[in-house]
Amino acid sequence: MFPIGAVERDTGIGRDTLRVWERRYGFPVPERNSKGERVYSDGQVRILQLLKRLLDQGMRPGKIVGLKESELNMLAQTLQAKQVGENTNPRLDELIECVAYHKTHRLWALLEQTLIQQGMKSFVVDTIAPLVYMIGDKWAKGELKIFEEHFLTRQLTLFLDAVISKMPVNIHSNSVLLATLPGEHHSLGLLMLEGLLRERGLSVINLGTEVPMDQLTQATEQYQVKSILLSFSSAYNTNGLRTELIELAGRLPDSVSIYVGGEGVKRMRKMPAQIFFQKSLQEVADLEF
Amino acid sequence: MFPIGAVERDTGIGRDTLRVWERRYGFPVPERNSKGERVYSDGQVRILQLLKRLLDQGMRPGKIVGLKESELNMLAQTLQAKQVGENTNPRLDELIECVAYHKTHRLWALLEQTLIQQGMKSFVVDTIAPLVYMIGDKWAKGELKIFEEHFLTRQLTLFLDAVISKMPVNIHSNSVLLATLPGEHHSLGLLMLEGLLRERGLSVINLGTEVPMDQLTQATEQYQVKSILLSFSSAYNTNGLRTELIELAGRLPDSVSIYVGGEGVKRMRKMPAQIFFQKSLQEVADLEF
DNA sequence: AAGTTTATTTGTCTAGGACAAAATGTATTA
DNA sequence: TAATACATTTTGTCCTAGACAAATAAACTT
Structure with a gap:
């Protein structure tokens, strides 16, 4: 009770x-x-x-x-x-199964194998993203215990982190800032974006989750970035978000572009004029900065 | 505003x-x-x-x-x-400095070096724990930006995770369950404990953060563990915790011991009879299971 | 089909009181 | 002296019922 x-x-x-x-x-x-x-x-x-x-x-x-x-x-x-219907990736079930028996080793082997097979872009878009969705779904239906969900999420984070840290850094490229706003603590979305963008040779600064707006503006100046990408998970509470985004856009110079994406902002009807809504990871991957 | x-x-x-x-x-x-x-x-x-x-x-x-x-x-x-006064570990400042310039490489090198020098136990007790405290302190005083705090915490997590995953597993030993209750999302405490205990050859099952009580009891049965260790950070809201702990103890067989520790429970005056309060990491390290 | 106006839905905030759990202070006993 | 029992104060959480603007849907116009 x-x-x-x-x-x-x-x-x-x-x-x-x-x-x-x-x-x-x-x-x-x-x-x-x-x-x-x-x-x-x-x-x-x-x-x-x-x-x-x-x-x-x-x-x-x-x-x-x-x-x-x-x-x-x-x-x-x-x-x-509707969501994962067309995604008939048989590997997904295999990956989810690994959690049930705490098969860390097999999980990593599968991830590695899939990454090599698909390449970073497809790996993130067609494997990690749907996997994350399925995990949330299975949890909501009670098919996954909370610590199984945590285990899987943590392993994905560790794997992506390990892979990304091995990617070459291109100092001379334009820098892109990655972050989530206060209230959003899901970091996997940011990691997926970091993988996608760094594969394209972009220099990415991942500020992590729950970054207050004033620090966003500070960092923008400090690192002289021209693009900011904000990630919103489906759990994010969008109430008052529109006003906040408008304020953020107002505070930053016009030369800085603000992009937003993720399940959390898909359901927003009208996006403020200065904000660029990305409707899929795919779209971000093809984005011209 | x-x-x-x-x-x-x-x-x-x-x-x-x-x-x-x-x-x-x-x-x-x-x-x-x-x-x-x-x-x-x-x-x-x-x-x-x-x-x-x-x-x-x-x-x-x-x-x-x-x-x-x-x-x-x-x-x-x-x-x-009072807290870190006597701890005159000069390495701590060196470690904190790394964040200010995003020196991931140097940070890891320092961590590795310290670990080898001190051994796992002292590394956790005398380096990681005070470091975590200092990070929180510097953040509260405004000396550290939120993303610098995140960066450091994340790196520590990654490092500990990497080290722990390389430690040998002793299947035949008694299993110890590690978790935090709902409302507590700090996972570093659990990782530190995992490091300490696995170094002693114990078989550790780390369920992660925010595990509901019914799943704790389930897991206890499933894995046949005899000891549960719960970690509470200083940010944990202890209101109603006593009642919860008593209920947990009531649900579990008497043969299972429940240990609690961390800054979050230090300020609790009276611990319920069946619950063993650990007043420091040191004490846990010496604990006889 | 796309934009504009009107209507409905929805989440967050308000006030001041109430009460038990926790912490502190005080008296009593071993 | 230290531990235990009791009395007092402190403290966080929850209560009700109403209000209002932001977000969304529906209706209307171009």
């Missing part, structure tokens, strides 16, 4: 949101403890996690909050079919 | 706490936007971050919330003197 704060932590759905959902859609209606405070059940948390996942994919609360668990699972099913 | 939600994210201090501080201690008193909502200044956020740091070290809100920034800085000064 979880108090509302724990539910917020475990689902990523804010306290106020949980309360207002209860008022508006009649779900989730938790029990109350002796103090009169909400206490949520395991099952409710499970459903909320699935809901979060679906909302992150672009669905709307009014349509899905309140549906039965079976109906939500159906939705998740059809959604997954 | 930051709304209260952004301040919560950037400082780790809850919304309700911020409001109740304003009521009780008269700080922080933010301005109001046209909607009548609180908007906090850069400076206020800076002070709040410093406050958080001091509270994490065991100080009490009633004594320090409301003090001037200069007074807080004094407190931080004396506190640091």
